[in-house]
Amino acid sequence: MQRLRAPNLRLTAVDRATYTLPGQLGSVEHSVEKQWFLESIAADGSHVSYEIAPRPFRVGRGTDNDLVLPSLGLSRQHAVLTEDISGRIRLTDLNSTNGSFVSRRRVEGSCLLDENDIIHFGLAAEFRLRLHLPEPARFDRAFDDSRTVLAPKGFALSAQFERERALLDLLDGHGISGAAQPIVDAQSRRIVAYELLGRANHPELPTSPILLFALATLVDREVELSVAFRRFSVATIAPRLQGFPLFANTHPKETFSDVFLNSLVSLRQRMPDLDLVIEIHETAVTDSKRLIELAARFRDIGVRFAYDDFGAGQARLSELGEAPAHFVKFDMGLLHDLHLASERKRRVVRDLVKIVLDLGSVPLAEGIEKEAEAQLCQDMGFQLIQGYLTGKPIPVESL
Numbered sequence: 001m002q003r004l005r006a007p008n009l010r011l012t013a014v015d016r017a018t019y020t021l022p023g024q025l026g027s028v029e030h031s032v033e034k035q036w037f038l039e040s041i042a043a044d045g046s047h048v049s050y051e052i053a054p055r056p057f058r059v060g061r062g063t064d065n066d067l068v069l070p071s072l073g074l075s076r077q078h079a080v081l082t083e084d085i086s087g088r089i090r091l092t093d094l095n096s097t098n099g100s101f102v103s104r105r106r107v108e109g110s111c112l113l114d115e116n117d118i119i120h121f122g123l124a125a126e127f128r129l130r131l132h133l134p135e136p137a138r139f140d141r142a143f144d145d146s147r148t149v150l151a152p153k154g155f156a157l158s159a160q161f162e163r164e165r166a167l168l169d170l171l172d173g174h175g176i177s178g179a180a181q182p183i184v185d186a187q188s189r190r191i192v193a194y195e196l197l198g199r200a201n202h203p204e205l206p207t208s209p210i211l212l213f214a215l216a217t218l219v220d221r222e223v224e225l226s227v228a229f230r231r232f233s234v235a236t237i238a239p240r241l242q243g244f245p246l247f248a249n250t251h252p253k254e255t256f257s258d259v260f261l262n263s264l265v266s267l268r269q270r271m272p273d274l275d276l277v278i279e280i281h282e283t284a285v286t287d288s289k290r291l292i293e294l295a296a297r298f299r300d301i302g303v304r305f306a307y308d309d310f311g312a313g314q315a316r317l318s319e320l321g322e323a324p325a326h327f328v329k330f331d332m333g334l335l336h337d338l339h340l341a342s343e344r345k346r347r348v349v350r351d352l353v354k355i356v357l358d359l360g361s362v363p364l365a366e367g368i369e370k371e372a373e374a375q376l377c378q379d380m381g382f383q384l385i386q387g388y389l390t391g392k393p394i395p396v397e398s399l
Contacts, residue, residue: 036081036089038067038119038127049130052089057081059121060094073098073122083210086252086283087217089113089129092333095341098122108348109311109334112283164219166204170212171221171228175202178233180241180399182391183364186378189390193277195247196237197393198229213251226251227263234267238274240399245275247306247327255284256294264301275304277327282309291323306364311352324359327384332367339372346376353381 037049050067058065062076069078075096084090092110093100100107101120113119115131170176177200183193198209206212209229216225230248238246254260267274278298285291285307298305306327307320311334320328334349356363365377368387377385 035132037130037132039130040125040127049132052081055081055083060096069121069125071122071125073124075122078121083214084112085210085213085249085281086112087214087222090333091119092336095337095345096122108345109331109336110309163204163215166202167212167215167219167221167225170200170202170205171224173228173232175200175205176228176232177201177396178229178237179393179395180233180237180246181386181393183247183384183386184390186365186374186382186385189385191244191391192384193245193247194237194241195279195386196230196233196249198225198233198249199395222251223254223257226254227260234271234274234276237396237399238271240396242273245277245304247277247279249279249308250281250284252281252283255280256290261297261301264298264303268302278303278305279308279329280305280325282307282331285319288319288322291319295323295325309366310356311349317355320356320359320361324361327362327364328356329364329366329386330382332387335365335367335373335377337370337373339370339376346380350380357381 036052038052039047039049042048054066057067058077058080059067059069059074060076060078061069061071061074065077075094075098077094078096079094079100080092082090082092090110090112091100091102091107093107099122102111102113102117104118104120113129115129117129119127119129121127166175176198179197179199180194181197182191183195184190185192198212200207200209200212205215213222213225216222226249230250233248234246250260264276264278267276280294295305304326306329307325308329309331310320310328311331330349330352338346338349353363362384363382364384364386365374365382366386368374368377368385368389370389374385374387374389
């Protein structure tokens with residue numbers, strides 16, 4: 001199998017290679033963390049893989065993409081692949097003319113991918129998503145303690161324990177930070193709420209929450225990171241935004257846990273006036289019975305909740321009908337360049353907004369960056385808007 005690396009690859013704290021030199025084994029071992037690839041089949045039948053890095057990873061006909069596919073069936077900017085907080089790859093179609101398909105189902109907006117999913121960009125560009133966990137490359141020699149073996153050129157020191165130590169520092173509150181992004185009324189553009197966002201300013205860690213969660217996943221600490229971000233935001237940001245409802249994210253692993261729900265009880269006791277809205281990640285919206293029970297617990301605790309990334313993959317209409325949320329945040333991939341989308345796609349979005357309104361929930365358009373998108377969302381019945389057009393995230397220092 002031939003593997004081609006995307007141009008301008010940057011190694012981050014999450015996906016850089018690490019190396020060990022175990023003297024007693026008489027070998028040099030090269031260990032690489034998981035990497036995502038798009039695999040295709042060439043005309044001669046050979047398999048070719050393209051590493052999905054750096055992320056976001058753009059696919060299209062234009063030469064400025066990370067993966068350039070010179071096919072007239074593709075749009076210049078066709079789709080983008082990013083990493084989700086859950087550690088999976090998310091595909092977002094950029095309102096391409098001929099569409100993107102996963103398992104032969106057209107993607108409206110975005111969807112989370114699984115290993116071995118079959119992806120079509122347009123009708124002819126076919127790929128399979130692969131997760132590569134390479135076997136360690138070894139340089140075996142008979143052990144000889146009379147000489148030192150020079151490591152091959154390009155090898156670097158392992159940093160696994162250093163990164164774990166830095167992450168533990170962050171979980172203890174050292175170098176943790178945050179921001180708040182405005183949510184506005186779709187008609188008046190007046191700020192009516194804020195979303196709390198986790199950040200880091202630790203010198204040994206990336207600032208991006210996606211990269212931080214990917215790092216935390218490697219050591220099974222993603223729930224602790226979610227708790228740390230929420231604890232910091234509520235303690236530091238909430239007092240500066242009194243009177244505004246505050247939206248707070250959760251990690252899919254913690255959503256139904258008693259520890260998480262008990263922490264909300266404790267929070268409400270400490271801050272009885274806090275108007276908190278808990279965002280439920282789309283991967284947790286899979287079981288109507290559990291969601292009904294969760295909605296009842298939220299009601300007893302005195303917090304509201306929102307379905308996040310609605311319309312990504314399956315719309316989860318059954319769960320929405322059984323356990324209506326106070327707010328429904330529409331996936332930004334579904335709304336990207338909506339004013340340029342086909343009438344078919346606009347009709348899909350308009351119908352979904354109507355369903356949300358009929359169920360008594362508040363539809364929120366997320367990721368809005370252009371005035372034309374905002375105007376169309378307003379016409380479709382969206383009541384709230386969030387995005388760079390109406391307000392970028394404000395660092396805690398500037399609130």
